[in-house]
Amino acid sequence: MIKLIPRVENSTVMVLLSPLLALTLTALSAYLIFVFVLVDIPVSSVFFTLFVEPLIDSYYFSELLVKAAPLMIIGLGLSIGFRAGIWNIGAEGQYVMGGIAGSAVGLYFYNVEALWLLPLMTIAGILGGMFYAGIAAFLRIKYQVNEILVTLMLTYVAVLFLSAMLQGPLRNPSGFNFPESRIFHDSAMLPIIWEGTRLHIGLIVAIILSFVAWFGIKKHMFGMQIKISGSAPRAAKFAGFDDNKTVWYSLLISGGLAGLAGLFEAAGPAGQLTPGLPQFYGFTAIIVAFLARLHPVGVLFSALLIALSYVGGENVQIEYNLPSSITQIFQGMLLFYFLACDILIKYKVVSFKTKN
């Protein structure tokens, strides 16, 4: 038999190295899987397409950044809420609602060309996400309903609401009844920051937000409130923090940022509202937040890593006809190994003999 015993001190080196270790183990496991599964295709070329090509080919690299931006923005919001022990796992739903709300504003001013339009859409997107996460905050505070269930369930509602909107009020009147909105005009679209690619200003916003979040968590009492509430609720009361406010802050911030990411996706790469808006970013961002150990700057890097698995996964799908679930397998393995490393950093494994 084995058992886990808490370590007296956690190794700082291992804490920093564990993401790399997890990545290496994921790659090794992937290698083993490919060796058994692939017929007639050299494993090395699949590996190249999966892990290297997205980094050296400029188009794929820009796509990697396009995918990383929403992961960064949502991951940041989640990392703040998770610190407070508020488990918003329905960022996907808030992302969709933000996309719908922001797009609705853009479509309402369909004929207007103005500089204020995009900021207005952005605000609508944030508010859409906040409103949707706010439902969970309200239910939790007023009726002690678990926010995990509420946010998760509301995700499915949001996706259906998107279909309803696209079949109804937001459908393109001259779109042959396809469930899609009109295509946004230029002033409703995000500026492109890398000519010739789809890379938009969302990446810069994400980086700025990450430093704002870093300041908030490290240098401001807000961060203390979030952390203390998450790790010792009674101590938070002792310090004079209002625990209801912590719930509101956590859900409104994570919901607002998810909504922002949803609007950026609609007004960025998509350029219109389509049923394809939800792309699992909201769920994947949970992995992003944890891989970064809920660190706001770390989220930038873990989002890049996860985006790599998205782009690489799509590429091997196209080039070698491998199933699309490869991406999810990688992301799952990565999180698994990472969490396993964390357990071994905190605990040591001791074997012992059972009597009889």
Place this chain on the structure above:
Amino acid sequence: MKYQLEVSNITKSYGDLKANDNVSLSIKDSSIHALLGENGAGKSTLVKIIYGSLTPDSGEMKWANNKYSPKSPFQARENGIAMVFQHFSLFESLTVEDNIILGLDGVGLNENFSEQIIKYSKQYGLDINPQQVVGDLSVGARQRVEIIRCLMQNPKLLIMDEPTSVLTPQEVADLFVTLKKLAADGCAILYISHKLEEVREICSEATILRGGKLVQSCIPQEHSQKELAEMMIGKKLTELARTNITIGETIFSIDNLSRKSDDIYGVNLKNIALKMSKGSIVGIAGVAGNGQDELMELLIGEIPSPKATLNFNGQDIGLLNSHERRQLSMFFVPEERLGHGAVPDMSLDENMLLSRPDSTEMTSRDVIDWEKVAVHSKTVIDTFDVQTPSSKMLAKSLSGGNLQKFMVGRELIQNPELLIVAQPTWGVDAGSANNIHQALIELADKGSAILIISQDLDEILSLCEQIHVLSEGQLSDAVDMKSKGLEKISQLMVGGKV
């Protein structure tokens, strides 16, 4: 004189730490023998070795002149050693009788079991009803159940671990009667405690441990309490005395404060009233679980109080939260350290911020100045002798006593006009407790008011000029200590009236 148990040159190490280093002790037949020492002095280790739950690295023991090396507590019990632990192991939903049966290793069971319990109960003044459910019993009664359970095994040695720490003065007196009777009937008692007055009262011999080593074996009556304490901690104690008692005008009052607890197992507070003057130290005595936690929550401001029930310096503060109260110079030390007064997974620096009046400048407009924070936590660590490598250590890595010093110090450096402190020296060694008491007295001498909520009656008696008793959610009037004060407190503690 015959020895019941002789322990010679016992050594037991955990890694580099010698928990017992060449310790010897001899317990005479029919005697009450005290084992004295601070936390970490090696008392528990020694007792566990005697009781068979640990094996020593070296050294030997003799039981009634025969070699004795128990492999398990079961063997120890077979030899006639019984132990009453500090934390009782009773099933609350079962009756006294069932609990006693479960605790016996199947020996001595017969039909008249309940009568047997009553027989012991009468013989040793251990008032108990075998058919009562343990969950309904007071702490003192539960201890009596544990003692009877031990007596059923006809022990020749009874080990008692800190038996009085949870008892009211009356219960303590009753227990002493029982113990003396037991000793007279031929059962030796090993009495583990750090309460020196008690030891001097009932023990005929004392063995003092410090840092795993034997300091001395002596007759406690031949030494003063202070001498014994100094042997225990290995240094001189400061004499506690207030130099300047000037009782000023009223600074804080509680008026008719009632609150129904949110928790079904909580205590409802009823019509609490209290007045405190500047420069006074007021104590609230009482057995744990009589509303102390509930009262503390209201005083700290974790739960708002109704209008016109809490008044500080002429201001109704009932609706202010703890942070706002601190701005007025009210400070608090809660009883629970980890998770309430301190966040276990945060550094001491971060924990400083739990109590951060604007005057400290640790934060300005909620932006944290970490350098200032470190300066303040260093002051606390230095002034109150907190043993820690640095202020970056996590709170949970400190020993209980050190963390307590840090928490009390954190509030004391603010020079509060009113300090409300629950169990200020709980789990703190005698030397540090002395320092904390000294610091509290100095604060009061400077004109601040201090409210102490404590189960440690000695602490309250030695520090407070005005003493109230909290029992079942009701606070007594200040007890007039001039005549039979202790008796009155004792009666109030068990819910009586004076």
